[in-house]
Amino acid sequence: MTEHIKKKTILSGMQPTGSLHIGNLEGALKNWVDCQDDYWMYCCIVDWHSLTAEYTDTKGLKEKVFQMAVDFLAAGLDPEKCAIFVQSEVIEHAELHLIFSMLISVPTLTRMPTYQEKKDKLDSYGFLGYPVLQAADICLYNADFVPVGKDQEKHIWLAKDLAQRFNSTYKKVFQEPEALLREIPLILGADNRKMSKSYDNHIPIDFTEKQTEKRLKSFYTDPNKQRKGDPGNPDKCPIYLLHKIYSDNPEKEIAPPCRTGELGCVDCKLKLTERLNKSLAPIREKRQELLKDPNQVWDILATGRDRAKQRAGNVMDKVRSAMKLSYRKKK
Ligand code: SF4
Numbered sequence: 348m349t350e351h352i353k354k355k356t357i358l359s360g361m362q363p364t365g366s367l368h369i370g371n372l373e374g375a376l377k378n379w380v381d382c383q384d385d386y387w388m389y390c391c392i393v394d395w396h397s398l399t400a401e402y403t404d405t406k407g408l409k410e411k412v413f414q415m416a417v418d419f420l421a422a423g424l425d426p427e428k429c430a431i432f433v434q435s436e437v438i439e440h441a442e443l444h445l446i447f448s449m450l451i452s453v454p455t456l457t458r459m460p461t462y463q464e465k466k467d468k469l470d471s472y473g474f475l476g477y478p479v480l481q482a483a484d485i486c487l488y489n490a491d492f493v494p495v496g497k498d499q500e501k502h503i504w505l506a507k508d509l510a511q512r513f514n515s516t517y518k519k520v521f522q523e524p525e526a527l528l529r530e531i532p533l534i535l536g537a538d539n540r541k542m543s544k545s546y547d548n549h550i551p552i553d554f555t556e557k558q559t560e561k562r563l564k565s566f567y568t569d570p571n572k573q574r575k576g577d578p579g580n581p582d583k584c585p586i587y588l589l590h591k592i593y594s595d596n597p598e599k600e601i602a603p604p605c606r607t608g609e610l611g612c613v614d615c616k617l618k619l620t621e622r623l624n625k626s627l628a629p630i631r632e633k634r635q636e637l638l639k640d641p642n643q644v645w646d647i648l649a650t651g652r653d654r655a656k657q658r659a660g661n662v663m664d665k666v667r668s669a670m671k672l673s674y675r676k677k678k
Contacts, residue, residue, distance in 0.1 A: 356490045357388050357527065358484060358490035360392075363408060365415065367551070369534065369542070373532050377423075378529055379494065388430070390419060391655070396477065402471075421552070426647045434484065439660065439663045444476070459505075462478075520669050532591070534592075535548075536548025537549075538567055553631065556620075566586055566616065579606060586616055601615060
């Protein structure tokens with residue numbers, strides 16, 4: 348990863364939740380893998396962010412970070428092409444967060460949609476400042492782009508705003524990051540809500556084939572289709588959403604026989620099980636290989652950290668210099 352070659356930079360982050368599920372894979376990770384040939388990628392496991400919701404019980408965090416790193420690699424992120432690292436290992440994230448926190452007002456933060464949504468449950472200073480830390484994550488690498496879905500554009504707005512404020516207050520140091528917008532497929536879980544580990548409705552990548560089959564059997568389907576022969580509506584069914592990703596021709600092969608009743612939900616789920624397991628097989632195989640040598644994974648994180656620190660350190664030198672925060676005698 349020699350950065351003398353002219354390429355734009357992408358910063359991506361994910362909170363460590365342990366091993367990933369197919370919603371994470373299809374919603375983010377595959378896109379990161381697609382980007383790694385064309386951009387300098389910084390893939391950050393944002394452990395400090397996870398403290399905003401869970402700061403008391405941190406004993407499982409190390410294992411969650413490890414499992415996430417394993418899934419990143421198993422899904423195809425190449426440590427030669429992208430720096431994979433843990434946020435708290437690059438202390439400069441905290442430094443820039445602090446500096447940015449001086450440039451934004453409390454009312455602006457309290458108006459942020461995520462704060463409004465969760466303020467009754469999470470009212471810590473850390474949670475209020477979460478978007479500022481996110482902005483620092485992005486600007487610390489002078490990222491050109493952050494890959495997000497349309498609904499997350501607001502997150503980038505704050506990073507851009509803080510970059511502008513810093514540049515106009517002190518000196519131009521920061522690139523103004525842009526959202527790299529992409530289509531995120533809708534993936535619902537077993538209970539027809541958004542697939543999420545916290546709802547326990549997900550299909551983890553590290554499930555066995557049998558576990559995947561069992562989980563898919565429990566999935567919600569169109570409630571009007573009770574048995575084979577009943578006409579169904581695939582547009583109301585999370586199984587059909589998954590067929591759209593994992594089957595070659597679902598519009599012809601799945602939707603019409605579902606509608607006529609010719610295809611029953613049991614068979615439909617079995618077809619999906621087979622295809623999903625086939626698609627996940629290489630990732631699962633790579634996972635098993637990586638788990639045989641955990642030190643190799645920790646070494647990759649250490650190398651990623653060093654690369655990230657180098658870039659972050661250069662940016663922070665410019666930040667301190669722009670702010671005249673330098674108290675060493677001249678050589
Ligand atoms: S046949 Fe398939 S698409 Fe139709 S309702 Fe059943 S599971 Fe869903």
